[in-house]
Amino acid sequence: MSGTSLDGIDVAIVDIQGRRIQPVAFHSTPYEERVRQAILGVSNTTATTAEIARLHFLLGQLYAGAVQQACRRSRIPLNSIRLVGCHGQTIYHQGEKAPFLGRSVAATLQIGEAGVLAEQLGVPVVSDFRTRDMAAGGRGAPLVPYVDYLLFRHPRKGRVALNIGGIANITAIPPNAQPAKVIAFDTGPGNMVIDALATEFTRGRQHFDRNGRIARQGRLDRRLLNRLLAHPYYRQPPPKTAGREQYGVEFIARLRKLLPLQDLITTATALTTAAIALGIDRFIKPRMRVDEIIASGGGVHNRTLMAYLQAFLPNIRITRSDEFGIDPDAKEAVAFAVLAYETNRRRASNLPSATGAAHAVVLGKITC
């Protein structure tokens, strides 16, 4: 898995037998700065087709290397790996259809050539998970809810799985729910805005607000927070997805004019958590009881963020996915291992209630 935060490549090694899902190792390989810049380059503005194609193949090599490294570090022989799921790096995502050359198309583009992984690792690879859901009328996201459902459903408890990556998203699983009853959507920014601001604040020495220390020392501007929360996205009912487009370069540039950097980081931290709380209050609580939130993603290490979250949701128990045997940093990567497994078994694994697809489909492409 490599997410919109562009911090690098997450490899989860997972032992899956039927419905038993057992993470056994996790390893992260950060992107080199020049790779990160190249990805940002093709994601934000115009690019040459050559650059995209080369990056596509280069990332295939880097992903294969990351899997090899994860195996070495965890002393798991590479030849015991049976299947690889590779999300790829999203360089474009437009979940909603829009007119294009006389037709109506939604579009997404993940790069990281699966053929390179299959060749270097000698195992089948499942890739390109999002496209088929979009072909079936879905937004191609979120896809993790299906795995959240497998991992966290409970006969009596209502649970919300919360992932705070670049974007924050939730999967709400009512007690004893059928898949169709699961509600899932992106609540808004996760760490993306905080990361961009923290990078500026530390002049590139850090790419995130370690432990939430910067945010803790800044001032929360409630007026700005309320203005940001007034954006129609937060009021729009699910299913819905947010992306780099919404909280990228332009969003940051507009914020920069309004407050000193440190106060912006505090306010952005509040925005992430307030948007999560707002999403749960507005769209989940009216439909189910919420006994606990199971948090994962890089955001769980941001203490200021987690404190704000508890403050915005005073009556809900907030736990972390490690309580369920899943490293919070590894959850998205674990999810794509599970999705690859399902595809290899020819099982559908999108949740139409989460993506908006017309029906469930077998996700992705298989490279033998």
Added chain:
Amino acid sequence: MSGTSLDGIDVAIVDIQGRRIQPVAFHSTPYEERVRQAILGVSNTTATTAEIARLHFLLGQLYAGAVQQACRRSRIPLNSIRLVGCHGQTIYHQGEKAPFLGRSVAATLQIGEAGVLAEQLGVPVVSDFRTRDMAAGGRGAPLVPYVDYLLFRHPRKGRVALNIGGIANITAIPPNAQPAKVIAFDTGPGNMVIDALATEFTRGRQHFDRNGRIARQGRLDRRLLNRLLAHPYYRQPPPKTAGREQYGVEFIARLRKLLPLQDLITTATALTTAAIALGIDRFIKPRMRVDEIIASGGGVHNRTLMAYLQAFLPNIRITRSDEFGIDPDAKEAVAFAVLAYETNRRRASNLPSATGAAHAVVLGKITC
């Protein structure tokens, strides 16, 4: 199949049982001019990532539509189709490795999202045929030689399958050959240069030189022809591939300064055929007897071109693939149906002797 000539989408419906390959229908759907322009736009220069992603999904729709149309026209029920092979539209191809961000990468990019085809047609789709061969160190091209070998090998005759598409390529199959003895490479331009010049000459009313009429009325400039043939590509031993890069906008612009358009078209027609003859004389004849040439591709309809070819190769019988039950316009499309079938059976179908790959691999990705 949709080739570098950008004329449109070729659909071949093929009945394959074991080693019996029986083309049953063929239908071409031309690209709308704005689609053609959009593909040229992302192929030649800089593009926005959004445009590439949208075109990727749009082409998926157009390809699916072309298959549906081919079925309707030939009165073959769509639900009798078991598998689709989709080459996609190449928007970038760099068969040789080159330094990139501190690594060495070759790269190729075909667009036309297979998930859209699978969803619209309700059948599995094999796509992205070239990447795995490149991951194994090959140039990702040519891939048709494997199919030429299946179709045309003969116990006593030495045969050369010649395809004159945008680029011209040959597959030389010695009598009673093993796959490793097949020699295949791109000889140089096919119709690409002629098409570009004919489009200018007719001010866009035609995109090719119908029946070779323009070329027949022009003057062949032997000095220019010899200068063009002095390019090192024609002397380089196979395996080798040529592409839009070599004979694209810049090549045409340089030619335009040298001769009147009509004479250029005649000379370009001679270049295509002389380069084919040169490739056969230099790299095939020293290694095998050549009893006949089996021609296919749009170029076979260009009478001036075919006459030049026979003149440049006076002692070889030149036939067309229809003698073998394969419409010359359909051959490339038939080939990718066969390659999809092989992949679906998990059979390797690149010829390392043709692509330069380190070993044979199962080509492509399967969308269920």
